[in-house]
Amino acid sequence: MSYVRGDWALRFRAAASTGRTLASGLDAGRLPCRFLPCAGEATGVHSSPGAYAATRSRLPRSAGGQGTRMEHAPVGRCGSGTCCGATNRRSLHRHACGIAIMRLFDEFAHRYDLHTPPVHYQHDHDFVLETLRSWSMPCHVLDVGCGTGAFLEKALRNGMHVRGVDASPGMVREAEKRLGRDVVRVQRMQELEEQSTYHAIVSLSWTINYCESYTELVDVLHRFYQALRPGGGVVLQIAHAKHAPVEVMEDREPGPGGQPEDVLFLYGFRRPPNQLDELEAQYVYACKSLGEMMHEKHLLHVADARAVASCAQKAGFKDIQLFDSFQRNAFSGALSPFLVARKSGGGGET
Template identity: 55%
Template sequence: MYRLFHELAHRYDLHTPPDHYRHDHAFVLGQAAALGSPCRLLDVGCGTGVLVEKALQAGVLATGIDVSPAMIHVAQARVGTGAAAVRRMQDIDDEAAYDLVVSLSWTLNYCSGRAELVDVLRRLRRALRPGGRVLLQVAHAAHVDGRLMEDREPGPTGEPDDVLFLYRFMRVEGEDWPMRAEYVYACKSLNELTHEQHLLRMADAHAVAACVREVGLRDVQVYDSWRRDPLQGSPSPFVSAIQEAASR
């Protein structure tokens, strides 16, 4: 259990403000609009519920799930108890329930390896309605360089540069294309400091795309970013695919 997602979940929006993902979220909402109304959306690894909130405001029938009760507690305060629930992606058992299933911010990379990832992808496919789409944002270790990066954000009462977030991503030798993410969160006004490392497996967009094809999804595309350009240098590309429409 990573502290950033559990004990410090109520601080998550401090070091990773919702506006950081506005382009990714707009991309998702554009895909939802293209699928027609009403679009039923499942956000796997919804975190604090920012995307679910935006989707609901756009008229999408959105639901979010996350393994962290602390994250869901924050999400439910944002979107209500009916739109966010504690649930593991490994336990998804819905059938033909959603038009769009999304998983952002490298959630799928927390699978233990290829076998578990394939199982989760099969579950996502079963959860899709005919003609539905999956949109997966995954880590791509080939495009990380180990460079230390820094974000400074306002504190809980608006103090400038009160929150410091340091992070770097590094390739790791081993099976299942692993990558290590290192995070430091500090808030001066709250006197908080934590450092932790996350091991991210299957950190290869092409390998994830191959698994998506294996489970039977079609028209698999790998995009460098929300702009839908070819994969070039992004460490956080998208994998998109569709569930075949039912034959008449």
């Protein structure tokens, strides 16, 4: 059974029936297979020479998502634009480029729509499109951490002018298949330098939470602010660690040949001790018919929705609102709330 990912409460209740934590399930499954991490990985040894993670930034999500530490995934040679050449398997945050692409978003980007099909985001995308339309301006929109381009495709169908950036080359390749090469490009959110270009910037699936610190987050949000035209706005989907459930979430999807429940996607969350605004997310992808399996941990450093809202204010935004969900109820108990904010100035110019 699969769920629309915007409906977190429904998925939490269903996942509670598993009766075990993600950590215990993974410990039981530590086999020296091609894709699942093995015990030797802690010392930089892995049974799969083909498994890798280039040391650039991604996104979450998506996430969309963006750069973070990778504590339990094998890496290959640095693939960043600065090409630091590092191959450290244990602490990518020490590399000269300082960032890492998660395997889920790059090596397995071509499987992303298998375990997370666009229908999962139906309500969330509708929320964003309705918000953009309510601003009553010609809409040139940038999707930061665009992933495989699912939202951009919907925005394009709604008559909007779209562009997308993603730090993962794998995700950009998938988005190009949907949208063409002129619509999306490889770029980190930390490197955005456009000025007064867009009416709206959208960043979904926790992309923004992959900033390494709140200082970096303020800088990224200021870059968003600078890239917006007067009166423009942002819609961000963010993680709030305090509301993370203890249950394991599970999605089962059809396989590449339509095989029922051929694809399994497990995900669970943990708050690191004494780090109340950080969130450790664990993901397991498996496809039975393809014989594929992988497990990965993502550490989100800025996972407090109210702190993110404060950073948005510091970056210059006004009219900042937090919503629990696509239903637009005020933020109170959601794991994945929305933040909506505007830039000062008139909003009617083309």
